[in-house]
Amino acid sequence: MDLSSQLIEKLQKKTARVAVLGMGYVGLPFATVFAEAGFEVIGIDPIQEKMDRLNRGESYIMDVPTEQVARLVKAGKLKGTSDYAVLKDIDAVAICVPTPLRQTGDPDLSFIINAAEGLAPYVHAGMVVVLESSTYPGTTRELVLPALTEKSGLVAGENVFIAFSPERVDPGREDWTTKNTPKVIGGITEKCTEVSAAWYAQALDKVVPVTSTEVAEMAKLLENTFRMINIGFVNELALMCDRLGVDVWEVIDAAATKPFGFMKFQPGPGLGGHCIPIDPLYLSWKLHSLNYTARFIELASEINLSMPRFVITKVQDGLNEHQKSLKGSNVLVLGAAYKPDIDDLRESPAIDVIMLLQEKGAKVSYHDPYIPSIKLDKGKIESVPDMMKAVKSADCVVIITNHKVYDYAAILKESKLIIDTRNALGKAGAKNDKVVRL
Ligand SMILES: NC(=O)c1ccc[n+]([C@@H]2O[C@H](COP(=O)([O-])OP(=O)(O)OC[C@H]3O[C@@H](n4cnc5c(N)ncnc54)[C@H](O)[C@@H]3O)[C@@H](O)[C@H]2O)c1
Numbered sequence: 001m002d003l004s005s006q007l008i009e010k011l012q013k014k015t016a017r018v019a020v021l022g023m024g025y026v027g028l029p030f031a032t033v034f035a036e037a038g039f040e041v042i043g044i045d046p047i048q049e050k051m052d053r054l055n056r057g058e059s060y061i062m063d064v065p066t067e068q069v070a071r072l073v074k075a076g077k078l079k080g081t082s083d084y085a086v087l088k089d090i091d092a093v094a095i096c097v098p099t100p101l102r103q104t105g106d107p108d109l110s111f112i113i114n115a116a117e118g119l120a121p122y123v124h125a126g127m128v129v130v131l132e133s134s135t136y137p138g139t140t141r142e143l144v145l146p147a148l149t150e151k152s153g154l155v156a157g158e159n160v161f162i163a164f165s166p167e168r169v170d171p172g173r174e175d176w177t178t179k180n181t182p183k184v185i186g187g188i189t190e191k192c193t194e195v196s197a198a199w200y201a202q203a204l205d206k207v208v209p210v211t212s213t214e215v216a217e218m219a220k221l222l223e224n225t226f227r228m229i230n231i232g233f234v235n236e237l238a239l240m241c242d243r244l245g246v247d248v249w250e251v252i253d254a255a256a257t258k259p260f261g262f263m264k265f266q267p268g269p270g271l272g273g274h275c276i277p278i279d280p281l282y283l284s285w286k287l288h289s290l291n292y293t294a295r296f297i298e299l300a301s302e303i304n305l306s307m308p309r310f311v312i313t314k315v316q317d318g319l320n321e322h323q324k325s326l327k328g329s330n331v332l333v334l335g336a337a338y339k340p341d342i343d344d345l346r347e348s349p350a351i352d353v354i355m356l357l358q359e360k361g362a363k364v365s366y367h368d369p370y371i372p373s374i375k376l377d378k379g380k381i382e383s384v385p386d387m388m389k390a391v392k393s394a395d396c397v398v399i400i401t402n403h404k405v406y407d408y409a410a411i412l413k414e415s416k417l418i419i420d421t422r423n424a425l426g427k428a429g430a431k432n433d434k435v436v437r438l
Contacts, residue, residue: 232300270349272338335401
């Protein structure tokens with residue numbers, strides 16, 4: 001039996017040992033799904049505190065229940081470490097490290113490079129490695145492949161199997177999870193695709209093999225760029241409706257009654273999260289290096305980035321109606337996470353809105369049940385302990401994230417002025433003079 005067949009057999013029998021590099025929002029759910037399927041999984045993360053919590057049987061990600069982690073840890077199916085040396089006995093590795101942007105807006109690939117270089121001394125014949133992090137087309141072949149094969153002398157598709165499979169997890173979502181969301185996977189060679197797909201099929205409901213790592217990388221960027229451009233378009237629709245004096249929310253709801261050929265997107269205070277505002281910029285950066293300008297991406301990005309300033313003009317206009325200036329007014333921002341019902345602040349437009357309000361001299365406070373504090377350029381601020389008390393005393397309440405736990409009827413009743421950037425108040429807000437909607 002050749003090496004690939006031996007590895008596939010080990011994967012099918014679940015005797016293969018699995019490691020996950022990067023145990024965050026993607027890595028921990030991924031590790032639990034594979035542990036749940038019967039594999040012995042070891043998570044590797046430089047943040048020792050996360051690994052200690054994992055080994056105590058605690059979850060630190062909202063979507064993963066602590067009871068599940070505790071059960072898997074107790075059964076010996078899941079554990080964590082910060083030590084890469086464990087990789088020498090591992091058969092299958094998933095890399096789930098961050099891919100943020102640098103201050104300059106360029107991709108920061110240092111996490112992928114560090115993970116690949118950290119894995120390199122332990123890579124061995126009969127190992128399968130899959131990169132999960134969202135990145136530009138070409139990353140797996142240009143960065144991961146040489147790191148794992150140049151010094152080791154291994155050959156992809158012959159004795160080591162390397163692939164890319166984009167993670168699609170949508171935190172906070174219960175209907176589509178890591179397990180049941182179809183998983184695209186493309187290898188450096190056909191054999192790499194075959195082996196990695198055989199691994200993933202042991203734990204995930206549907207695996208979609210494609211012919212190369214580049215196709216898999218680009219598919220992820222198509223998905224996220226599609227969302228980012230459509231959100232940019234609907235944000236511009238909000239700007240146009242504002243000029244026309246037309247209710248953008250009613251327009252969108254009316255258009256969404258068309259049963260075909262239309263997909264509903266909603267405007268808001270700006271883009272947030274680790275994927276939608278960032279991944280398309282990986283693509284446009286790569287295209288720049290090939291002397292091509294990704295025009296739709298750049299235009300949508302410009303509109304999306306302008307939204308926090310548009311929110312500030314709405315706050316100013318609203319206060320103006322109450323004979324107040326923004327400078328010196330008490331402004332309460334409600335919701336800071338980048339989307340409802342989650343605890344992730346990354347790239348949230350709330351940060352820009354708060355800093356712009358502070359720049360204009362407003363006295364800003366915020367409340368978010370899931371985000372206890374926010375680090376800003378000018379120090380840290382903490383979520384107010386009593387939300388309704390803060391609503392009552394604020395000159396203006398700005399709804400940035402429409403968390404479900406908020407009692408919007410009570411907020412509407414007790415506030416003096418509300419800027420509703422998410423249509424959280426719905427029809428009640430449309431009819432009320434003290435509410436300004438996007
Ligand atoms: N969060 C999401 O909703 C989501 C969805 C789809 C895709 N993604 C993509 O998945 C990737 C990971 O995102 P995330 O949200 O899980 O990030 P995260 O920051 O929550 O987790 C990444 C983890 O990697 C660890 N890490 C950093 N360097 C490491 C290294 N050299 N070795 C091992 N671990 C290392 C970090 O300490 C962190 O715990 C990104 O590329 C992201 O774009 C994220």
